[in-house]
Amino acid sequence: MPLDGPHSRSFDGSLAYRERATRVLARGVSSSPRASQRPVAVLQERASGCTVVDADGNSYTDYALGYGPLLLGHSPVPVLDAVRTELDRGLRTGGVTAGEAELAERIARCVPSGEVSTFLSSGTEAVQLALRIARAGTGRTRIVKFRGHYHGWTDSMHVANSPGSDALTTDGQDPLASANVICLEWGDLEGLQAVLDDTVAAIITEAAAINAGCFEPEAGFLEGLREATRANGSLLIFDEVITGFRLGLGGAQQRYGVFPDLTVLGKVLGGGLPLSAVTGPRTAMHPVVSGAVLHRGTYNGNPLSVAAGNACLDLLERHAEELYPRMEALGAALAAGIRESAERHGKPFAVNHVGTCLQFFVSERPITRLTDLIGLDKDRILEFSEQLVRRGVITLPRGLMYLSTEHTDADIEATISAFDDALSSLAN
Ligand SMILES: Cc1ncc(COP(=O)(O)O)c(C=O)c1O
Structure with missing residues (x-):
């Protein structure tokens, strides 16, 4: 699916929610990092697979995945079914x-x-x-x-x-x-x-x-x-x-x-x-x-979490040999595609990648050791994440991305295009 252009998105619903929520809910969120998403913490209406739809009807390819847990995406049928079955037995x-x-x-x-x-x-x-x-x-x-x-x-x-x-x-x-x-x-x-x-x-x-x-x-x-x-x-x-x-x-x-x-x-x-x-x-x-x-x-x-965990691990145990290599290959393709785009545009950008986890940095120097991060301007990463949100890609605002079993080759291709477009307008 082609991603929306950066200027075709309205965030009015998310902004209105933030105004209402901040009157009664500290910073309008339930965990501090969520408040750092720009242009606003998007109000998630519904989600399935690796797609999130917000209160304004904007659709996103999600690489935040609940800050990591949603390896099977937002709507894995065996997990949802297991939780429903468990609910029918009473909360306990x-x-x-x-x-x-x-x-x-x-x-x-x-x-x-x-x-x-x-x-x-x-x-x-x-x-x-x-x-x-x-x-x-x-x-x-x-x-x-x-x-x-x-x-x-x-x-x-x-x-x-x-x-x-x-x-x-x-x-x-x-x-x-x-x-x-x-x-x-x-x-x-x-x-x-x-x-x-x-x-x-x-x-x-x-x-x-x-x-x-x-x-x-x-x-x-x-x-x-x-x-x-x-x-x-x-x-x-x-x-x-x-x-x-x-x-x-x-x-x-x-x-x-x-x-x-x-x-x-x-x-x-x-x-x-x-x-x-x-x-x-x-x-x-x-x-x-x-x-x-x-x-x-x-x-x-608690029984609901345990039921979800059993269903999730059951699926992973049965399909590990197929799922993990596929996700890792997608992660490698995404990292390579973003690096190639940054190089082509001559932009100060670095990407680290471990299996199904990926981190991007807006940085003039390569980031190969933790000490390379000393003095890095984190605000530039938050700004770049905003450019991705405007192009239909959700990452952790600090630039961390997770792959799931639900991401496809087409998602990776569209995401590399979104990075490419955002990179082309990134200041040197
Ligand atoms: C490595 C690591 N340890 C511990 C935690 C804390 O977990 P929780 O947020 O579930 O309290 C996190 C959360 O992101 C984490 O990444």
Whole structure:
């Protein structure tokens, strides 16, 4: 389907909604990043496949995909059917339902290190539980994290979210909560050796640095983390909230062949409904298996999310061999097409790409390491995302894009055209 031209779109419905919502709803949205979409956070009326239609009748090819969970797009029939069937059995929120063990069995089959699991609702909560398990299991308190990696918004983890900075991220954070968090550059094994001692409970990392801008780990780095944590008696935690079931059925750990003690899952796990998990070998999970670490939450493992997760993973398990290579090929074609267009127009643009995740930057210099991002003008990415919205393409406003099973060759072609058109009018 040809995409609309940049000037044929009206956003009046979304703008009117924003005016109404901001009177009673903080910033008119339910999660801060949504407010950064320009020209306005589009009011989504309905969606199917990888297409979103807004309140003004504008249609978009969606690469935000709910900030990542919607690997099967917005309307996967088996997931929707499973949720409807589950609804007909009554809500049973907070009760024990059989889907939970079924889903934990699926995780054990798919995720190489996922022997025993616990369920929660958000990635943020699951990271918090993983840190508790690590502290309880080792009797130590300090945690190592890497600059530019995002592990949710708790006071302790919402630090060093920008490359080159160890700062707290938001007003209102308790600075003492992160007093036991050591921040390092990703890839810096020497720096790591200098801080590893018998006070370090765990190292937490995104196994591929998707949030910072889609960086693969340098050769040997994850292996180095694995070796160093073993030698030091610390746990290795992979935050696979994005990469779990997205970079393959076994996530980043399967892709890179390095197996952590604890894995945090979220997003795709719930098939589009709120669900997260901590999983790991029984020995690493012992503190929560034994009950020494409390694991609480009214909505943990709620039946609707678990049903959606089971249906989603069932489909992925049955069709993994066909679906993942196809999505990865589309991701590679999209990245190559955008790079080619930027080069042809001579524009300051860079694209990083890891499997089904892609990040674009408006940048004069290549962005190959996280430290290349220091000083980058993020506003230019927000502006470029707006140009894409005006041409019928939704990305995360900060330039991150996700592929789904629903994107087709024709979508990729049309999206490259939209980039090409936006790039042709981008200032040098
Ligand atoms: C790697 C990673 N960890 C944790 C989280 C937090 O997950 P949630 O937003 O479900 O709390 C996110 C969210 O984007 C994430 O990308």
